[in-house]
Amino acid sequence: MSTKNAMNIMKAIAVCLFSVIILVESNEYLNVTYQPAHRQLLDFKKEHPYPIGLWTKNAGDPVEIRDTTTINSDVFNNQLFIDTFSTFDGERIPERVVHARGTGAFGYFEVTHDVSKYTSADVFNGVGKKTPLVARFSNALQGLGGTDFPREHRGMSVKFYTKEGNLDLLCLSIPVYFYRDPIFFKHLLHAFTRNPQTTLFNPTSVFDFITLRPAFIHGFFWVMSDFGIPDGYRKMDAFPIHTYEVSNKHGETHYVRFNFRTEQGVAILTNEEAAALQSQDLEYFNRDLYNAINSGEYPAWKLEMDVMTPHDIQRVDYDPFDVTRLWKNGTFFTVPIGRMVLNKNVENNFRDIEQAAFNPGHLVPGITGSPEGLFRGRRMFYRDTQNYRLGRNHNNILVNMPLYSKTYARDGKPPTRLNMKNAPNYFPNSFNGPLPCVDEQRPWKKLQVLESNAVDLEPAWYFYNFILEDDAHRQRFINTWAAALVPVTPPVLQRTLKLLHQVDNDLGMRVAVTHEILLARAMAQQAAARAASAVPRPKRNLITSEGPPEHDNMGSVYKIEL
Numbered sequence: 001m002s003t004k005n006a007m008n009i010m011k012a013i014a015v016c017l018f019s020v021i022i023l024v025e026s027n028e029y030l031n032v033t034y035q036p037a038h039r040q041l042l043d044f045k046k047e048h049p050y051p052i053g054l055w056t057k058n059a060g061d062p063v064e065i066r067d068t069t070t071i072n073s074d075v076f077n078n079q080l081f082i083d084t085f086s087t088f089d090g091e092r093i094p095e096r097v098v099h100a101r102g103t104g105a106f107g108y109f110e111v112t113h114d115v116s117k118y119t120s121a122d123v124f125n126g127v128g129k130k131t132p133l134v135a136r137f138s139n140a141l142q143g144l145g146g147t148d149f150p151r152e153h154r155g156m157s158v159k160f161y162t163k164e165g166n167l168d169l170l171c172l173s174i175p176v177y178f179y180r181d182p183i184f185f186k187h188l189l190h191a192f193t194r195n196p197q198t199t200l201f202n203p204t205s206v207f208d209f210i211t212l213r214p215a216f217i218h219g220f221f222w223v224m225s226d227f228g229i230p231d232g233y234r235k236m237d238a239f240p241i242h243t244y245e246v247s248n249k250h251g252e253t254h255y256v257r258f259n260f261r262t263e264q265g266v267a268i269l270t271n272e273e274a275a276a277l278q279s280q281d282l283e284y285f286n287r288d289l290y291n292a293i294n295s296g297e298y299p300a301w302k303l304e305m306d307v308m309t310p311h312d313i314q315r316v317d318y319d320p321f322d323v324t325r326l327w328k329n330g331t332f333f334t335v336p337i338g339r340m341v342l343n344k345n346v347e348n349n350f351r352d353i354e355q356a357a358f359n360p361g362h363l364v365p366g367i368t369g370s371p372e373g374l375f376r377g378r379r380m381f382y383r384d385t386q387n388y389r390l391g392r393n394h395n396n397i398l399v400n401m402p403l404y405s406k407t408y409a410r411d412g413k414p415p416t417r418l419n420m421k422n423a424p425n426y427f428p429n430s431f432n433g434p435l436p437c438v439d440e441q442r443p444w445k446k447l448q449v450l451e452s453n454a455v456d457l458e459p460a461w462y463f464y465n466f467i468l469e470d471d472a473h474r475q476r477f478i479n480t481w482a483a484a485l486v487p488v489t490p491p492v493l494q495r496t497l498k499l500l501h502q503v504d505n506d507l508g509m510r511v512a513v514t515h516e517i518l519l520a521r522a523m524a525q526q527a528a529a530r531a532a533s534a535v536p537r538p539k540r541n542l543i544t545s546e547g548p549p550e551h552d553n554m555g556s557v558y559k560i561e562l
C-alpha cells in the first residue's frame with residue numbers, strides 16, 4: 001500500500017471515530033461546574049470537530065501508527081522515538097531569575113483623553129486610538145512552580161505594540177520600590193529567596209538584610225500591609241514607579257509617574273483568607289484571570305499619570321526621583337490617559353508569555369525614561385538576563401517583535417527570521433540601507449540627578465500613620481509583622497524591633513507585645529504537637545519474604561493497628 005493510501009485510510013478511520021465521540025459528548029456543557037479553565041480541551045474540540053490533521057515527525061514526514069509504540073521494536077530505526085525523547089528532553093529554558101511564576105493575556109489600550117500637551121508618544125495620542133498589547137502578571141519571588149499566595153509584591157508588565165516601536169511598562173502592585181541603588185538587586189534577592197542549604201525561604205535573612213539597609217523599610221511596609229496579598233491579579237493597581245521624563249511635540253518636558261488603576265476595584269486577601277484559599281487551589285491567581293477573560297468579563301485598568309513641571313520638580317522639598325518614596329500630597333496634578341482592556345487569553349503560554357521579554361529600556365519618542373540610577377541600571381539588567389534566558393535574538397521571537405523593525409543586527413542563534421536578507425549590513429553606507437530619523441523635538445537638555453544614600457524613615461512613618469486607613473488595618477499589619485518575626489533568630493529579631501520603634505514608637509511597642517503572645521502560643525503548640533506525636537499511628541505493613549501480613553485480605557498491604 002502506498003503512503004498516500006495509508007494516510008487516507010487513517011484519516012477516514014479517525015474521522016469516523018471522532019464523529020462518534022462528538023455525538024456522545026454533545027451534552028458536556030450541561031455540567032455547570034466546569035469553569036473555562038476546566039473545559040479548555042473540550043472547547044478546542046468544539047472548535048475543531050475533526051482531527052486537525054495528520055501527525056508528522058519533526059521533519060514533516062507522516063507518523064506511521066506502528067511507530068507510536070516501541071516494545072520489541074528497533075528503536076534506532078524509529079525516527080519518531082528519536083524525535084520524541086530529544087524534543088522532550090529540551091523542553092525547559094531557564095526560568096526568569098525573578099518574577100518567574102505568572103500568566104498573561106492579550107488586549108488593547110484605548111486613548112480616552114488628550115495628553116498631547118505632555119507627550120508626543122503616538123500610543124497616547126488621538127482620543128479613541130487603540131493599540132494592541134500583551135500583559136504579563138507575576139509574583140516577584142516565587143519560582144515557576146511556586147504558590148500564588150505569598151505575601152509579596154506582584155508584577156504587571158505591559159508591552160504596547162505602537163507604530164513607533166514597542167513600549168514596555170513594567171509595573172509592581174505597590175507604588176514604591178525598595179532601594180535606589182541597582183547594585184543591591186542580587187543581594188536583596190538572595191536574602192529574600194531560598195536559603196542555599198535548606199532550600200527554604202528564611203525570615204532571618206530577610207530581616208537581617210532590611211535592618212542592615214533600613215531604607216528598604218518603606219517598600220516592605222507596603223508588602224506587610226493589606227496590599228501584600230491582592231485578591232487575584234485583576235483586582236490590583238499597578239505602578240511603573242519611576243519618575244519618567246516625557247516630552248511634547250515642541251520639545252517641552254514634564255515629569256510623570258504612571259498609575260494603572262483597576263476597574264475591578266482593589267481587593268485584598270487577609271492572611272487567613274489566603275491560607276484557606278491556598279489549601280483548595282494553588283493556582284487561584286492564574287485561574288481567576290483565565291476564567292474571567294474566557295467568560296467575557298474582560299479586566300480593565302485606567303492609565304493615568306501624576307505630573308510635575310520642570311519648574312515644580314526643582315522646588316519640592318523631597319527627591320521626586322526617589323523610587324523609595326511617594327510624591328507628597330499637593331505637589332503634583334493627575335491626568336487621565338486611557339484604558340487598558342485584556343480581552344484574549346493566549347493560545348500558547350510558552351510561545352506568548354514564557355518567551356516574552358519586557359524591558360524598561362523599550363521606550364518610544366515622547367517618553368524618555370528616568371534619569372535616575374536605578375532606571376539606568378535596569379536598562380542593562382533586563383537585556384542581559386533575556387540574552388541568557390531567551391538568546392540574543394529574543395526580539396525576533398513572535399511575541400517580542402515590534403510592528404516595524406529594520407536593523408543592522410545580523411546572525412546569531414535563531415530566531416534570525418529574514419536576517420534582513422541582502423540589505424547592507426553596515427552603517428553608514430552608500431547603498432540605501434536603513435537610515436536614522438531626525439527628531440527635532442527630542443529634548444536636547446539632559447537632566448542629571450544626584451541621589452542621596454541617606455536613610456529617611458519619614459515615608460514609613462507616614463505609611464503607618466496615614467496610608468493605613470484605620471486601626472483595623474493597622475492591627476492586621478502589626479499581626480503580620482509579629483507572626484513573621486516568630487521564626488527570626490537573635491540578634492536580627494532585636495534589631496528589627498528596634499527599627500520598628502525608630503519608625504514609630506506605637507508600632508514598635510504593639511509589634512513587640514503581639515510577638516510575645518504569638519511566641520508563647522507557638523511554644524504551646526509545639527508542646528501539644530510533641531504530645532500528639534506520642535499517640536500511635538497506623539503502620540504500613542511491607543511485603544516480606546515471610547508471607548502476607550497477618551490481617552491482610554484482598555491483597556491489601558496496609559493494615560490499621562487498633
Ligand code: HEM
Nearest residue numbers: 096099136155156157170171172177182185240241381385
Ligand atoms: C535594580 C532594579 C531591578 C532589577 C535589576 C530588576 C531585574 C529584573 C530581572 C532580571 C527580571 C527578569 C526579566 C526576565 O527574565 O525577562 C525582572 C523582572 C521584572 N521586574 Fe525587575 N528589576 C528591578 C527593579 C524593578 C522595578 C523598579 C520594577 C517595577 C517598577 C520591576 C518590575 C519587574 C517586573 C514586573 C518583572 C517581570 C517581567 C515579566 O513579566 O516578564 N523591577 N526584573
